[in-house]
Amino acid sequence: MLDNLLLFVQFPPLAVDVVVNGLLIGAIFALAAYGxxxxxxxxxxxxxxxxELVVLGxxxxxxxxxxxxxxxIGVPVSAIVMFGVGWVLYxxxxxxxxxxxxxxxxxATFGLAILIQQLANLSFGADVRxxxxxxGSLHFLDGMVTVAWVKLIAFVLALVAGASLWFxxxxxxxxxxxxxxAQNPRAARILGIDTARVYATTYALNAALCGAxxxxxxxxxxxxxYMGLPYTVRSFMVVVVAGVGNVGAVVxxxxxxxALENVAGFVLGTEFQIAFVFALMxxxxxxxxxxxxxxxxxxx
Amino acid sequence: MRKGLFSGIFLGLALLAGPxxxxxxxxxxxxxxxxxxxxxxSNGAFTRKGYDLAVEKxxxxxxxxxxxxPYLLQIIYYDDESTPARGAQLVERLIQQDKVQFVLGPYSxxxxxxxxxxxxxYGVPMVEANGAAISLFRKNYRYLFAVLSTTxxxxxxxxxxxARLSGDPSKLxxxxxxENDPFSQDVREGVLADMKRHGMKAVVDDxxxxxxxxxxxxxxxxxxxxPDLLLISGHDKGASLAIRQMADQRVNxxxxxxxxxxxxxxxxxxxxxxxxxxxxxxxxxxxTYEDDLFGSxxxxxxxxxxxxxxxxxxxxxxxxxxxxxxxxxxARANSLDPEDVxxxxxxxxxxxxxxxxEFDETGKNVAKPMVLFQMQDGKYVVVYPxxxxxxxxxxxxxxxGER
Numbered sequence: 001m002l003d004n005l006l007l008f009v010q011f012p013p014l015a016v017d018v019v020v021n022g023l024l025i026g027a028i029f030a031l032a033a034y035g036x037x038x039x040x041x042x043x044x045x046x047x048x049x050x051x052e053l054v055v056l057g058x059x060x061x062x063x064x065x066x067x068x069x070x071x072x073i074g075v076p077v078s079a080i081v082m083f084g085v086g087w088v089l090y091x092x093x094x095x096x097x098x099x100x101x102x103x104x105x106x107x108a109t110f111g112l113a114i115l116i117q118q119l120a121n122l123s124f125g126a127d128v129r130x131x132x133x134x135x136g137s138l139h140f141l142d143g144m145v146t147v148a149w150v151k152l153i154a155f156v157l158a159l160v161a162g163a164s165l166w167f168x169x170x171x172x173x174x175x176x177x178x179x180x181x182a183q184n185p186r187a188a189r190i191l192g193i194d195t196a197r198v199y200a201t202t203y204a205l206n207a208a209l210c211g212a213x214x215x216x217x218x219x220x221x222x223x224x225x226y227m228g229l230p231y232t233v234r235s236f237m238v239v240v241v242a243g244v245g246n247v248g249a250v251v252x253x254x255x256x257x258x259a260l261e262n263v264a265g266f267v268l269g270t271e272f273q274i275a276f277v278f279a280l281m282x283x284x285x286x287x288x289x290x291x292x293x294x295x296x297x298x299x300x
Numbered sequence: 301m302r303k304g305l306f307s308g309i310f311l312g313l314a315l316l317a318g319p320x321x322x323x324x325x326x327x328x329x330x331x332x333x334x335x336x337x338x339x340x341x342s343n344g345a346f347t348r349k350g351y352d353l354a355v356e357k358x359x360x361x362x363x364x365x366x367x368x369x370p371y372l373l374q375i376i377y378y379d380d381e382s383t384p385a386r387g388a389q390l391v392e393r394l395i396q397q398d399k400v401q402f403v404l405g406p407y408s409x410x411x412x413x414x415x416x417x418x419x420x421x422y423g424v425p426m427v428e429a430n431g432a433a434i435s436l437f438r439k440n441y442r443y444l445f446a447v448l449s450t451t452x453x454x455x456x457x458x459x460x461x462x463a464r465l466s467g468d469p470s471k472l473x474x475x476x477x478x479e480n481d482p483f484s485q486d487v488r489e490g491v492l493a494d495m496k497r498h499g500m501k502a503v504v505d506d507x508x509x510x511x512x513x514x515x516x517x518x519x520x521x522x523x524x525x526x527p528d529l530l531l532i533s534g535h536d537k538g539a540s541l542a543i544r545q546m547a548d549q550r551v552n553x554x555x556x557x558x559x560x561x562x563x564x565x566x567x568x569x570x571x572x573x574x575x576x577x578x579x580x581x582x583x584x585x586x587x588t589y590e591d592d593l594f595g596s597x598x599x600x601x602x603x604x605x606x607x608x609x610x611x612x613x614x615x616x617x618x619x620x621x622x623x624x625x626x627x628x629x630x631a632r633a634n635s636l637d638p639e640d641v642x643x644x645x646x647x648x649x650x651x652x653x654x655x656x657x658e659f660d661e662t663g664k665n666v667a668k669p670m671v672l673f674q675m676q677d678g679k680y681v682v683v684y685p686x687x688x689x690x691x692x693x694x695x696x697x698x699x700x701g702e703r
Contacts, residue, residue: 004521011524021516021549118337126342128536128564130544132571137548144523148548220548221513222540226339230513265517271480271507273517 004267013144018266019259024151026258027158028220030251031213032231033238034165035206041244042182042202043098048109049089050235051228052116053207057082057214058223059120062129071133071219075157078215079208086207090200098199113228120225130222154216159251161209166247178202182245230274237281328364328371328636330626331378331400333390333415338382340407343563343615347407347430349608350619351375357593357603358623364630371636373627380406384414391418400424401638404622407615409433409451409483416444425642427625429618432582434486437662444663445645447621447654449670451483452490454580455531457672457684458557459494461578462529465555465695470499475527475553477518477542479534480507487533487559503527508534515541519551529555536564539579547573547700554696557672563613567675576697579673583614583654584682586690587671593624594653621654 008015032054039047060081061074069077093112097105135149169175180188181198189195213231217223238257242249260280265273332351335344355373358364363372376398380387387406394400395418403419405412405428412431416439419426425443432451436444463469474495478484485507495502503525506518512534519542522530530553532542539561546556547570558566561579585601594600600620604612625648630636633644649658655668672684674693683693 007521007524014520014524017520017523017549018517021520025514025516121338121341126339128540130540130569132544132569132573137550139550146549150548217513222537222544224537227513230511262514262517266520269506270477270512270515270518271509274509274511 004269011144013141016141017145018262020145020147021151022259022262023255024147024155024258025262026255027151027155028213028216029231029234029238029258030254031154031158031161031216032210033235033242033250033254034162034247035209036235037239037242037244037247037250038165038178038202038209039206040239042178043094043105043199044102045094045098045105045109046102046236047206048106048232049113049116049228050206050210051231051233052113052120053082053086053210053228054214054217054231055120055223055225055228056085056116057211058129058218058227059124059214060211061215061218062124062131062223065131071131072153074131074215074219075212078211080211082211082214083204083208085211086204087200089207090203094203095196095199113232117225117228124225126225128222128224129218131218133219148220150216150219154220157212157216158254161212162247162251165209169247174198174201233274233277237277240281241284326363326369326371327374328366328402328630329374329376329398329400330402330404330623331376331391331394331398332404333378333380333387333394333406333411335382335407335411336377336379338380340382340411343430344380344382344407346613346615347619348377349604350429350616351404351623353604353607353616354593354620354623354627357620358627361593364627366630366636367634371630373623375404376400380411382408382411384410387411388414388418391415395419395422395424401636402626402641403427404619404626405429405431405446409436412436412444416441419443423642424638425645427622427645429622430615432486433482434489435482437664441663443642445625445648445659446664447625447657447668448582448618448665449668450664451486452493453670454487454559455491455533455557456494457580457670458529458531458555458578459491459498459500461672461684461693461695462555463498463500465693466528472498472500472529473503473525473527474500475504475522475525475530476502477504477506477508477515477530477532477534477538479510479512479538481510481535483535484508484533484538484559491531508538512537512541515545516549519545519549522553523549523551527553529553529557531557533559536560539564539566540569543570543574543577550700552697552699556697561675562673562680563615567678567680571678572703574675575678575703576694577675578683578693579675579680581614581671581673582668583617584671584673584680585612585617586682587655587688589651589653589655591624591650591652594620597653600653617654621652621657624652625650625657 057078060078064074097108133150137146137148139146177193181195238253242253264276334347359372363370378390403426407430409431427445429447434450434452478488504521539558543566557578559580566574585597587597590596601612629644633640658667660666669685673680674683681691683689
């Protein structure tokens, strides 16, 4: 551990490389986490199938490239296809658990996750898939800092998606309806909002965000049918830290998580990378609990 | 009633042969639980195709003669769903209900590990072709026989080549990234033993998590420390990620050796980025091994490709060899008693298209070396062991700027 820290001192550009790569990874987590925050906030569902939606998005891009399309087209196409998939999933299954207890929704989406994993395995095989975007990478400081173009695009796209989501929720009619439904579904229904449609759109929008994230993931890394869990866990964690109502906080938490995770993987060794993520989550939850308790104390 | 039940349960070949064949005196039934669904489904399918191909070939050549009477081979398959507990259950069922007395192995060490205690309990031999974990052969199993090289052998060849190419092996610096699972840790153990012998130094020794989706932290370390040799083992995803991210991050190492790059199809998926990589494999179709049944290794590969329309993976080749080992043992034992067949198996000494097969007292094949491929101009070319090599190794790998 100490010698890994010493490496940072010996090669300062290395620290930049690790942090920058971490931030770029974080952008893809952030993209999937927006969706989770949205669904959690509006439908009050913890969407455990999040990672599988990401993986499916990756497969859409993979298939497109197999059919000879340029990889980057995959990002919008995956988003659109997954919007459809999300809509169907909602209409078929998820709507049944919307106003149920949160544990029922966790179980239902968990079951859905297993189903999608197996279906993906049946249709695409268990092989590890990857798409070469053919964009190469940028390198600075004598090759010590490298940034793959794909990851850079992912980063910009995540920020753009975040900004448009914020704008959409604030100013678009449907966005306002979504926020109104999130605040009080009953009142929204009384005021003439078709909440069933709002829910379906929200869920589909989430799937679309996951689709875009998956498309980027298959270009930057690899996917296989059982790859979903890391994305679900990270999205969950980002939302737990950032809260459900704040797009900016989700971006910050996503990027922060990516950077911290990468630094931890470097310093502690890769085997502790995921352990670090969970330890961090527990620490944050405990800290929040203590802070909330103090506030309650204060109010008494 | 019994008939109906059986045909409902049996899959594949067993179904074609029909339940009536079960009591036919001219048939030797072998049983296998392989992964047809779940995470090992691709490799499970290779295993099964390998078994099937050998059975077809042996039956076409007249089957096996035991005490003057010809027998045809038949395999009863079950799908273990890639779960060890299910595999153990199914083998119990093969032995107890289907009265199978000879078991063929599943795919993966984990499943073999789950099944071995069952075959041991009933005194039924198991010849397996896809469980290479060294731990399997430290439990004093009497009925377990493996045709493949054990996991600790996988990357030893790379250490050996590196030592030979460098003037002074004790100056070599090695970076290792091995998944934290029994397979890759066995590979690491074998490598460490050889490194110690040569006095090489480990500068990076990372354990990759099983849910690995990014290797950039490890690769950054490698970039800074500039080792002479980088060794990576993390199944298909480890190999794919390593090739993808080494190109993206422009990590320069003179020699890179991996496991699983053929099953991860790095040549097909990554093209020039995979060039120069060394890949450990149990078998290659370009080796000069030969036998009477299949002919040479390349004959086998051609037959496999004609039959299944895909390139022959080593998982299929070793599976075929396992069936050959059984056929050979039946003939030599001249008996179908499991105990006699076990005795014959221990005395196996045969050459196959897959390599020489001789079992030591723990049941592992000690006669066949691992091979190393190198990616040269988009093709997998055998470069190690040198007596079977097609071409010389291209070394050192030029930096990314000059490729």
